[in-house]
Amino acid sequence: xxxxxxxxxxxxxxxxxxxxxxxxxxxxxxxxxRSLRYGRETVRQLWFVGAMSxxxxxxxxxxxxxxxxxxxxxxxxxxxxxxxxxxVVAIATYRELGPVVTALxxxxxxxxxxxxxxxxxxxxxxxAAMELMAVDPLAYVAAPRFLAGxxxxxxxxxxxxxxxVFGGHxxxxxxxxxxxGTFWSNMTATVDVWQDIISGVIWKSLAFGAVVALIxxxxxxxxxxxxEGVAYATTRTVVASSIAILALDFxxxxxxx
Amino acid sequence: MNAAxxxxxxxxxxxxxxxxxxxxxxxxxxxxDIPRGKVTAIMGPSGxxxxxxxxxxxxxxRGDAGQITVDGRNVPELSREALYELREKIGYLFQNSxxxxxYDVFENVAFPLRQHTKLPEVLIRNLVLTKLQAVGLRGAxxxxxxxxxxxxxxxxxxxxxxxFDPMLILYDExxxxxxxIALNQVLKLIRTLNETLGITSVLVAHELDAIxxxxxHIFLIANGKVVAQGDxxxxxxxxxxxxxxxxxGEADGPVPFQYPAGDYAEALGFPRxxx
Ligand SMILES: Nc1ncnc2c1ncn2[C@@H]1O[C@H](COP(=O)(O)OP(=O)(O)OP(=O)(O)O)[C@@H](O)[C@H]1O
Ligand SMILES: [Mg+2]
Numbered sequence: 001x002x003x004x005x006x007x008x009x010x011x012x013x014x015x016x017x018x019x020x021x022x023x024x025x026x027x028x029x030x031x032x033x034r035s036l037r038y039g040r041e042t043v044r045q046l047w048f049v050g051a052m053s054x055x056x057x058x059x060x061x062x063x064x065x066x067x068x069x070x071x072x073x074x075x076x077x078x079x080x081x082x083x084x085x086x087x088v089v090a091i092a093t094y095r096e097l098g099p100v101v102t103a104l105x106x107x108x109x110x111x112x113x114x115x116x117x118x119x120x121x122x123x124x125x126x127x128a129a130m131e132l133m134a135v136d137p138l139a140y141v142a143a144p145r146f147l148a149g150x151x152x153x154x155x156x157x158x159x160x161x162x163x164x165v166f167g168g169h170x171x172x173x174x175x176x177x178x179x180x181g182t183f184w185s186n187m188t189a190t191v192d193v194w195q196d197i198i199s200g201v202i203w204k205s206l207a208f209g210a211v212v213a214l215i216x217x218x219x220x221x222x223x224x225x226x227x228e229g230v231a232y233a234t235t236r237t238v239v240a241s242s243i244a245i246l247a248l249d250f251x252x253x254x255x256x257x
Numbered sequence: 258m259n260a261a262x263x264x265x266x267x268x269x270x271x272x273x274x275x276x277x278x279x280x281x282x283x284x285x286x287x288x289x290d291i292p293r294g295k296v297t298a299i300m301g302p303s304g305x306x307x308x309x310x311x312x313x314x315x316x317x318x319r320g321d322a323g324q325i326t327v328d329g330r331n332v333p334e335l336s337r338e339a340l341y342e343l344r345e346k347i348g349y350l351f352q353n354s355x356x357x358x359x360y361d362v363f364e365n366v367a368f369p370l371r372q373h374t375k376l377p378e379v380l381i382r383n384l385v386l387t388k389l390q391a392v393g394l395r396g397a398x399x400x401x402x403x404x405x406x407x408x409x410x411x412x413x414x415x416x417x418x419x420x421f422d423p424m425l426i427l428y429d430e431x432x433x434x435x436x437x438i439a440l441n442q443v444l445k446l447i448r449t450l451n452e453t454l455g456i457t458s459v460l461v462a463h464e465l466d467a468i469x470x471x472x473x474h475i476f477l478i479a480n481g482k483v484v485a486q487g488d489x490x491x492x493x494x495x496x497x498x499x500x501x502x503x504x505x506g507e508a509d510g511p512v513p514f515q516y517p518a519g520d521y522a523e524a525l526g527f528p529r530x531x532x
Contacts, residue, residue: 120358121358124353124355124358125351125353125355126355126357126358128317128351128355129349129351129355129357130357131344132317132344132349133349133368133372134341134342134344134345134372134373135372136337136341
């Protein structure tokens, strides 16, 4: 990267990074056909970023659903419509909290791991070794991790949402005594498959998965080959992903819904 | 070298290679011919650009000017596909091993085979174990790179570099950190690969005694140029100031011991010319 060239201006630097990141995306996309040979590597990465993130996603989903139900119950009880609280939990989770919180957790759990791993691979010449063994690291290292992030995010988001609704049910029905039948029937009557599930859960989490995986791979790939360089790159993955997720969320919500 | 040699005798030809890195002229119109089927050693003071030269030969780095042809192809001008095709025929031993830390020793050595061939598992196993046996580490096949000592890691990297029986092997300091027993085996291995399979070897090393046993020809590079070359047995006493200083290990001579720097006394804060 030529980021250090003449300007130390934060804005130009950030714009430069975004530009290089965009070019890097094109390189990864071009490498995807070549990476299909390394299907096993993609599956292995899917295990690392997806399956290994399950615990944190499930725990957090459960608590988000529980606390949301608790808050909503108290507010809605003022209007005598506590039976709608489950529905609101579901819609809020599907549309916003599910994709956004999953993506933020994913950036912290899997994104940092990807950045640190690739950064260290470069620092220890493993990337150069692959190039010399005529194995394209873009196809063998970058693309599988990118694809794994893309596939894992929607799945993790579904798990998060399911656990959130379960958490809401736990608090609303089992603890606060909302009628079980009302809880579910209100929810199924109000939640719209297209509006809430497809364009909420699926589209948003696909977009967030792509963004987080791209940033994580890019930061690792371009990290200076030093311990300090890798440390900063890992931090930048979390910071840049979080900003990108929330900004993109606003844009997607404005256009999709 | 020999002007009468036909172009095909030379596997690698370097002409007028000039490279500037961070303002320092690492190569200054360097010319070098490396013969096919021979063992060639490249020596030179630390930091003269031996590793950088190997990186140029494999296309990891590009010079600012000059030509490098390997097996008739001009490396700096190759497309990515053509470069990768060429690299499939080149084995490379890294100065720092560069094993893939995700895989165990066996998988590290098997890696090039798995990537570029569709050999049955039995054959891969045989090939890998043969190479590991040759470097004395068959028993370590299941260890992870983090469980190896530095010298063991280098021998695994060596096994990986030769597993493909490539046309050309580039060794960056193969003897560093290797004990005398293993050193003898490694020397024999390099010689055998060269004699039985006709593999061209280029090795960068500092150990003249070891090099005498394997190399057919030595290049001594300093200040971005080839300053001496010749037969390993006689190069040390060819009488030039370069070889006298380098092989004699003297601090004074044409090769500066110091990396280019400003005035020493000034850097230490002493007044100029003061006592
Ligand atoms: N990426 C780089 N950027 C800037 N300068 C570099 C870079 N890589 C190497 N150099 C410089 O090029 C010169 C040659 O380095 P190189 O690693 O090739 O030396 P070497 O001959 O292999 O030394 P050694 O025997 O110690 O391994 C050094 O002066 C080094 O400072
Ligand atoms: Mg070196």
